[in-house]
Amino acid sequence: MATIDDVAKSAGVSKSTVSNVFSQKRPISKEVSERVLEAARELNYKPNYWARSLANKETRIIGLNMEGEKVKFGQFRMALLNGVLQECYDRGNRLLVNMLPKHFTNRLENWSSDPIDGEILLDPMVRDPRIEERVASGIPIVVIGKPPESHESTVSYVSSDNVGAGRRVTEYLIGLGHRNILFLNAPKHRTVSHERLDGYRRALETAGLSVDTRLLVYRDEGFESSEEYGYITAKRLLYARPSITAIITDTDKIARGVYQAAEELGLIIPRDLSVFAFSLETAYGTELQPPVSSMRLNGELLGSEAAKMLLDQCASKTPVVRRVIIPWELILRDSCAPVKVFL
Amino acid sequence: MATIDDVAKSAGVSKSTVSNVFSQKRPISKEVSERVLEAARELNYKPNYWARSLANKETRIIGLNMEGEKVKFGQFRMALLNGVLQECYDRGNRLLVNMLPKHFTNRLENWSSDPIDGEILLDPMVRDPRIEERVASGIPIVVIGKPPESHESTVSYVSSDNVGAGRRVTEYLIGLGHRNILFLNAPKHRTVSHERLDGYRRALETAGLSVDTRLLVYRDEGFESSEEYGYITAKRLLYARPSITAIITDTDKIARGVYQAAEELGLIIPRDLSVFAFSLETAYGTELQPPVSSMRLNGELLGSEAAKMLLDQCASKTPVVRRVIIPWELILRDSCAPVKVFL
DNA sequence: CTGTTAGCGCATTCAC
DNA sequence: GTGAATGCGCTAACAG
Numbered sequence: 001m002a003t004i005d006d007v008a009k010s011a012g013v014s015k016s017t018v019s020n021v022f023s024q025k026r027p028i029s030k031e032v033s034e035r036v037l038e039a040a041r042e043l044n045y046k047p048n049y050w051a052r053s054l055a056n057k058e059t060r061i062i063g064l065n066m067e068g069e070k071v072k073f074g075q076f077r078m079a080l081l082n083g084v085l086q087e088c089y090d091r092g093n094r095l096l097v098n099m100l101p102k103h104f105t106n107r108l109e110n111w112s113s114d115p116i117d118g119e120i121l122l123d124p125m126v127r128d129p130r131i132e133e134r135v136a137s138g139i140p141i142v143v144i145g146k147p148p149e150s151h152e153s154t155v156s157y158v159s160s161d162n163v164g165a166g167r168r169v170t171e172y173l174i175g176l177g178h179r180n181i182l183f184l185n186a187p188k189h190r191t192v193s194h195e196r197l198d199g200y201r202r203a204l205e206t207a208g209l210s211v212d213t214r215l216l217v218y219r220d221e222g223f224e225s226s227e228e229y230g231y232i233t234a235k236r237l238l239y240a241r242p243s244i245t246a247i248i249t250d251t252d253k254i255a256r257g258v259y260q261a262a263e264e265l266g267l268i269i270p271r272d273l274s275v276f277a278f279s280l281e282t283a284y285g286t287e288l289q290p291p292v293s294s295m296r297l298n299g300e301l302l303g304s305e306a307a308k309m310l311l312d313q314c315a316s317k318t319p320v321v322r323r324v325i326i327p328w329e330l331i332l333r334d335s336c337a338p339v340k341v342f343l
Numbered sequence: 344m345a346t347i348d349d350v351a352k353s354a355g356v357s358k359s360t361v362s363n364v365f366s367q368k369r370p371i372s373k374e375v376s377e378r379v380l381e382a383a384r385e386l387n388y389k390p391n392y393w394a395r396s397l398a399n400k401e402t403r404i405i406g407l408n409m410e411g412e413k414v415k416f417g418q419f420r421m422a423l424l425n426g427v428l429q430e431c432y433d434r435g436n437r438l439l440v441n442m443l444p445k446h447f448t449n450r451l452e453n454w455s456s457d458p459i460d461g462e463i464l465l466d467p468m469v470r471d472p473r474i475e476e477r478v479a480s481g482i483p484i485v486v487i488g489k490p491p492e493s494h495e496s497t498v499s500y501v502s503s504d505n506v507g508a509g510r511r512v513t514e515y516l517i518g519l520g521h522r523n524i525l526f527l528n529a530p531k532h533r534t535v536s537h538e539r540l541d542g543y544r545r546a547l548e549t550a551g552l553s554v555d556t557r558l559l560v561y562r563d564e565g566f567e568s569s570e571e572y573g574y575i576t577a578k579r580l581l582y583a584r585p586s587i588t589a590i591i592t593d594t595d596k597i598a599r600g601v602y603q604a605a606e607e608l609g610l611i612i613p614r615d616l617s618v619f620a621f622s623l624e625t626a627y628g629t630e631l632q633p634p635v636s637s638m639r640l641n642g643e644l645l646g647s648e649a650a651k652m653l654l655d656q657c658a659s660k661t662p663v664v665r666r667v668i669i670p671w672e673l674i675l676r677d678s679c680a681p682v683k684v685f686l
Numbered sequence: 687c688t689g690t691t692a693g694c695g696c697a698t699t700c701a702c
Numbered sequence: 703g704t705g706a707a708t709g710c711g712c713t714a715a716c717a718g
Contacts, residue, residue: 001456001480003711014689019713024452029687044479049458050402051711053393054694061439061458070432078421085442089413092447095440096404099428104435109367113344115392115404115437115458136387137344287629346695357705362697372703394695397710 002043011039022047053115062088062310063098063119065130071099074253074281076299077122080144083303084120091311113137118314120144120306124157125189131155140319142310144302146191156313158305158324160297162192165328166199169248169276169295172330174207177339178246178274180215182237184230184258186250186278188218193250196278200248214241219250226281230257238265238273245339246274253281255292255335270337290334302326345386354382365390396458405431405653406441406462408473414442417596417624419642420465423487426646427463434654456480461657463487463649467500468532474498483662485653487645489534499656501648501667503640505535508671509542512591512619512638515673517550520682521589521617524558525580527573527601529593529621531561536593539621543591557584562593569593569624573600581608581616588682589617596624598635598678613680633677645669 008015013032021028021036028036039045053059064084066077073081088095096116104110118140121130124147131151134141143157173181183200186193197216204211217237223229230249238244238261249255255277259269267273269290277294305324313319351358356375364371364379371379382388396402407427409420416424431438439459447453461483464473467490474494477484486500516524526543529536540559547554560580566572573592581587581604592598598620602612610616612633620637648667656662 005711015711016690016713017688020688022451022454023713025713027687032688046480047455048397048711049455050393050396051694052455052713053458054391054397054696054711055713057694059393059458070429072425072428073416073421078416082415085415085440086413088440089442089444092443092453094443097428097431097438097440099432100435100437101432108365110435111365112390112392112395115396115402137389282625347697348695358695359697359706360704363704366697368697370703375704391695394710395697397695397712398697400710 001048002040002045004045004047006043007036007039007045010043011036019047059115059117060092061094061096061116062307062314063096063114063116065098065119065121067121067123067125067128067130069101074251076279076281076297079299080122080303083300083305084307085303086300087304087307087311093307093311114139118142118310120310124148124191126191126194127189140310140313142306142313144306146195148191154321156309156319156322158302158309158326160295160302160328161325162195163199163202165278165295166196167203168199168328168330169278170200170203171207173246173248173274173276173336174203174209176246176274176336177341179209179339180212180241180243180245182215182234182241182244182247183217184233184247184249184254185216185218187221193218215244219254226251226253227257227260230254231260232257234258234261235264238262238267245272246276246336249275249277251279251281252277252288252292252294256288259288259292270335272340274336274339276336286333288335292335293333294331296329296331298326298328344391345383345388347388347390349386350379350382350388353386354379402458402460403435404437404439404459405650405657406439406457406459407465408441408462409465410468410471410473411466412444417594419622419624419640422642423465423646426643426648427650428646429643430647430650430654436650436654457482461485461653463653467491467534469534469537470532483653483656485649485656487649489538491534497664499652499662499665501645501652501669503638503645503671504668505538506542506545508621508638509539510546511542511671511673512621513543513546514550516589516591516617516619516679517546517552519589519617519679520684522552522682523555523584523586523588525577525584525587525590526559527576527590527592527597528559528561530564536561558587562597569596570600570603573597574603575600577601577604578607581605581610588615589619589679592618592620594622594624595620595631595635595637599631602631602635613678615683617679617682619679629676631678635678636676637674639672639674641669641671 004015004018008018018036020026021033121141121143124143124145126148128148143155146159147155147157185197201211217233247258249258255275258275262269262273269275275292277292279297280294309322347358347361351361361379363369364376464484464486467486467488469491471491486498489502490498490500528540544554560576590601592601598618601618605612605616612618618635620635622640623637652665
């Protein structure tokens with residue numbers, strides 16, 4: 001690969017002239033410029049990205065960081081990714097998907113700063129070392145979701161209105177007459193689970209109902225799949241507590257497991273059991289029979305807003321902490337019905 | 344941000360010692376090593392990625408290149424991405440999603456080599472400047488899909504068996520009695536459209552039928568959405584040529600438009616019109632009523648195989664051209680039926 | 687408008 | 703085992 005020196009020599013000019021022809025950071029006479037470009041073409045020369053970054057202290061790359069092992073993109077994350085990419089596209093940035101295994105990053109030889117100008121963090125946790133580390137290093141970050149309390153006032157974020165969503169769903173089910181609503185929440189270490197629970201609580205309290213902690217379950221990572229988790233947990237609890245008439249799940253994949261459990265227990269959805277899923281891993285919620293009611297979370301907007309905030313933050317020298325809350329939309333399909341009345 | 348010099352000074356050793364403590368490229372006494380690490384911790388030092396890359400001539404980043412404007416990830420691309428990421432994860436590589444607008448890369452100041460060790464190219468075209476450019480620069484690439492003929496023997500690729508798929512689908516429809524099968528193919532400039540057409544042709548010829556070129560349509564980019572393209576094209580052609588009893592579409596989104604056209608023309612699927620979609624943008628093909636028959640293309644395997652090939656290629660000093668063909672699976676749902684017999 | 691010089695932060699010869 | 707010098711390819715500050 002040819003270097004800037006080769007081009008300079010070949011065009012009979014200095015390195016800095018070549019550099020400036022490319023960077024356009026100061027005017028070069030048309031004549032010289034053409035000569036340089038011609039030489040560059042001949043030598044198949046392109047400025048070296050790393051060298052440029054090293055000197056510029058800027059990469060024009062932002063990172064997308066997903067916590068956990070073997071995280072896959074599902075429908076929601078994909079929408080989010082599309083939003084981020086759209087913004088990157090519009091502003092000439094690249095996106096680095098940052099998902100390295102711990103057994104890798106833990107090894108000394110793989111230690112290093114990240115090759116990015118800033119990073120978007122997904123799935124914030126109640127105690128999130130990623131955030132602490134970025135803040136300590138002074139790397140601009142934007143969190144998607146609610147940051148842990150310790151950083152809520154110092155870190156920019158964009159989040160769905162999870163408290164409101166939790167509340168709205170619960171109110172809806174209460175309105176249908178449900179009193180024993182099982183909540184198969186997200187994992188306890190994720191901040192989102194606390195927000196949703198908060199909404200759930202408030203709805204119950206507003207309705208004058210008390211919260212039965214036995215109906216509160218956090219997703220536990222020990223299961224092989226979401227479906228299995230939903231299936232096993234629902235089956236166990238529906239069996240132990242037949243008074244349950246409705247279930248709120250974290251995702252539609254978990255709902256899928258719940259559907260299966262219901263079927264095996266001879267419960268018909270929605271006649272005997274109402275099911276609601278917060279977020280959708282699949283596109284239309286129609287792969288289940290009946291289609292499951294859910295929230296539309298607008299991942300694309302979450303993503304594009306986050307990217308926008310991050311890129312602004314990278315650009316400005318005096319960054320400001322910003323927050324954006326993205327509204328959800330309640331999508332009613334056919335999985336919830338008024339509670340059965342025993343005559 | 345602290346540099347290697349700061350750490351060296353603070354630990355009372357030389358730069359190279361610090362370097363070697365981190366890179367582990369040669370033994371450092373435990374004592375000195377600890378002292379260096381301690382100093383690094385105090386200063387919050389991490390080796391600088393760009394500087395390291397510059398010296399190492401290696402980034403441990405691979406790129407994913409998608410052609411075209413405003414490309415979004417749909418279901419298929421997402422599966423593909425997951426496969427690529429899985430492999431990156433296992434081998435400690437990062438993924439750079441490379442999707443910069445032309446009006447950006449065309450500007451001189453944004454010209455540069457890409458900050459990657461190698462690249463995966465999606466959606467190869469019949470004449471693909473991306474490939475020529477990479478080959479000229481000596482950057483390792485792997486194409487997903489069939490490369491243009493000019494490079495078929497020099498570039499590694501992994502592809503679905505598109506010819507076989509085209510053939511199989513057509514045979515299936517012929518077997519149902521269809522004789523006038525409209526083919527809403529992928530865009531003409533994509534190699535995949537030619538492969539599928541090839542299969543379509545062979546099936547017809549084997550059955551002793553002739554190819555009616557008026558039933559061959561290539562996707563044209565002039566439409567706002569896939570749905571609209573499917574809708575308008577199907578409506579026009581179904582109206583003009585009522586003898587059409589079956590339609591093969593590129594994707595399920597296009598099929599969605601076809602469904603709409605059929606409905607407006609009073610055609611019932613599959614009674615009056617059979618519809619088949621090659622690839623699925625949505626997860627289950629169930630968002631359409633009736634669910635559309637399609638191919639399962641195994642995007643995840645395509646992605647992981649491509650990443651594997653690419654990383655191998657980056658590692659070896661004497662790269663070999665490899666090809667992998669991923670089998671498809673025919674998924675029959677309820678959108679195709681035997682052709683109506685007029686009594 | 688163009689050339690010269692001195693870094694950016696790290697890795698890699700060599701010596702010791 | 704450790705240290706000093708040189709270079710990776712480019713940009714920037716200062717001359718002219």
